[in-house]
Amino acid sequence: MPGTPAPAPGAARDEAGTPTLRRMLHSPGYVRLLVLSALLGVPIALAAFFFVSLQHTLQHWVWHTLPEDFGHDRAPWWWPLPALLLAGLILAPVITRLPGAGGHLPVLGLGGGPLGPKALPGVVLAALATLPLGVVLGPEAPLMAVGSGLALLALRSAKRAAEPTGAMILATAGSTTAISTILGGPVVAALLIIESAGLTGPPLVTLLLPCLIASGIGALVFTGFGHWTGLSIGALRLPEVPPDVDPDAGDFLWGIPLAVLVAVMVTAGRRFGHLTAAWTGRQTAVRTVVCALAVGVCITAYALLTGRSPEEAALSGQATIAALAAHPQAWSVAALVALVACKGLAWGISLGSLRGGPIFPSILLGGAAGVACSGLPGFGVTPAFAVGAATATAAITGLPVSSAVLTTLLMGTDAHNQMPLIVVGVVVAVIVRELAARPEPATGTATTP
Structure with a gap:
C-alpha cells in the first residue's frame, strides 16, 4: 500500500500532540x-x-x-x-x-x-x-x-x-x-x-x-x-462452492499440516522470486525476456503432463479458482500436483521479473494443494480448499486478518462453517513466514538494457 501518512492537514491536536x-x-x-x-x-x-x-x-x-x-x-x-x-x-x-x-x-x-x-x-x-x-x-x-x-x-x-x-x-x-x-x-x-x-x-x-x-x-x-x-468485471469470487458439513476433528488434524505445507510452498515461491529479481537486476531487458519465456515453458509443461488446457496454469487463475471450487472432482490428484508444481514455478519466476499482483495466483495454488490433499481419510474437500486458499494468501501478503476475511467472503454461504479452519490457516501461515524469514538479496530495478 502507499506509504503511511501523517495526520491530516489542519487537524487540531490534543495536549499530547495527537489529533482527536x-x-x-x-x-x-x-x-x-x-x-x-x-x-x-x-x-x-x-x-x-x-x-x-x-x-x-x-x-x-x-x-x-x-x-x-x-x-x-x-x-x-x-x-x-x-x-x-x-x-x-x-x-x-x-x-x-x-x-x-x-x-x-x-x-x-x-x-x-x-x-x-x-x-x-x-x-x-x-x-x-x-x-x-x-x-x-x-x-x-x-x-x-x-x-x-x-x-x-x-x-x-x-x-x-x-x-x-x-x-x-x-x-x-x-x-x-x-x-x-x-x-x-x-x-x-x-x-x-x-x-x-x-x-x-x-x-x-x-x-x-x-x-x-x-x-x-x-x-x-x-x-x-x-x-x-453486461461486460465482465473480473471480481474475485466463487459462484459455487461444494456444500460441506461443519469441519470435524479429522479436518483439523489434516488442516494444520496442510497449512504448514502450503505456507512453506508459498514462502519458497516468494524466496525464488527474490532470487529471480536479483538475477534480472543486471541485463534487465534480455533477462526479462528469458524469464517470460521460462514461464511459458512451465505452462507448456503442465499441458503436456496432464493433457489439459495450458490456460489453467497461465494467467492470474481467477477462472481456474472458480472452476476448481465448483467441480473439484474434474481434476485428478496427479493433475493438481502438476498444476501446483508448474504454476508455482511460473509464479515464482513472474514474481521477480514480470509485472502484476502476487495474490490471485497464490489463492489458486493454495486451493489446488488443498483439493489434492482432500482425498485423505476424514478430510473434506471444502475445508481443504478453504484452509489452502487462506494459508496461501496470508503467506504471500503477511496480513492475517485481511487474508482471513478475503477467504471467508470467497466461501460464500459456507463461510461460517469454514471460518475456524481459515483462522488456523492464516495463523500457521504467518508463523511459517516469520520463521522462514532471512535477509533477502537486493532487488533494485536496473534500467540497463
Whole structure:
C-alpha cells in the first residue's frame, strides 16, 4: 500500500500532540479531503472497470478466440511459448525505458509508495499487454497503481497545493478504491489499509475514513456499471462452492499440516522470486525476456503432463479458482500436483521479473494443494480448499486478518462453517513466514538494457 501518512492537514491536536477524531472532523482541511475522496471514487472506479474489462476481453481473445480461428478447440499445448515470448518482448522496454518501470516488482508485495501520473502509461501498457498473454500474476497491483496515479493526477489538474500528507492520503484512497473493485468491496480493502499501514488511534481513522468513502462509492459504481454494460468485471469470487458439513476433528488434524505445507510452498515461491529479481537486476531487458519465456515453458509443461488446457496454469487463475471450487472432482490428484508444481514455478519466476499482483495466483495454488490433499481419510474437500486458499494468501501478503476475511467472503454461504479452519490457516501461515524469514538479496530495478 502507499506509504503511511501523517495526520491530516489542519487537524487540531490534543495536549499530547495527537489529533482527536472530533477535532479532525471540524478541520476544514480534513473535510476537504473527505469530499475529494468521495468525488474521486467515481472516476477511479470507472477507470478500474474499463481496465479489468479490457484485460478480460484481451485474455478471452488470446486464449479462446484466436485458437479457434486457427482451427483448435482450445489453446494447444505450445500456445504459451509464443504468447509469453511476446509478453517478454513487450515488457522489457517498458521496464528499462519508461518512467516507473511498468510498476512495482510483485515479489515486494502490493507496492511501495504511490506511483505518480508519469508512471501511469508504463503501468497500463505493462498490465494490458502482458497479463492477457499468460503472465502468472494478478491485476491487483496494477489497479492500485492506476488508482493512486489518477488521484495524484486529479490533484495536479486541480492545481491544488502540493501538501504531502493530503496527497498521500488521497493517493491511498485512490489505490484502495481501485483494489476494492476486484476484492469483493471496500471491507477487504479497508482491512488491507489497517494492517499494511500499521497505524492505531486517530492517525488510523485519518487514513481510513477517506479510503472507506472512496472505495464504497467506487465499488457501487463499478458493480452498477458492470450490470448496465453486461461486460465482465473480473471480481474475485466463487459462484459455487461444494456444500460441506461443519469441519470435524479429522479436518483439523489434516488442516494444520496442510497449512504448514502450503505456507512453506508459498514462502519458497516468494524466496525464488527474490532470487529471480536479483538475477534480472543486471541485463534487465534480455533477462526479462528469458524469464517470460521460462514461464511459458512451465505452462507448456503442465499441458503436456496432464493433457489439459495450458490456460489453467497461465494467467492470474481467477477462472481456474472458480472452476476448481465448483467441480473439484474434474481434476485428478496427479493433475493438481502438476498444476501446483508448474504454476508455482511460473509464479515464482513472474514474481521477480514480470509485472502484476502476487495474490490471485497464490489463492489458486493454495486451493489446488488443498483439493489434492482432500482425498485423505476424514478430510473434506471444502475445508481443504478453504484452509489452502487462506494459508496461501496470508503467506504471500503477511496480513492475517485481511487474508482471513478475503477467504471467508470467497466461501460464500459456507463461510461460517469454514471460518475456524481459515483462522488456523492464516495463523500457521504467518508463523511459517516469520520463521522462514532471512535477509533477502537486493532487488533494485536496473534500467540497463
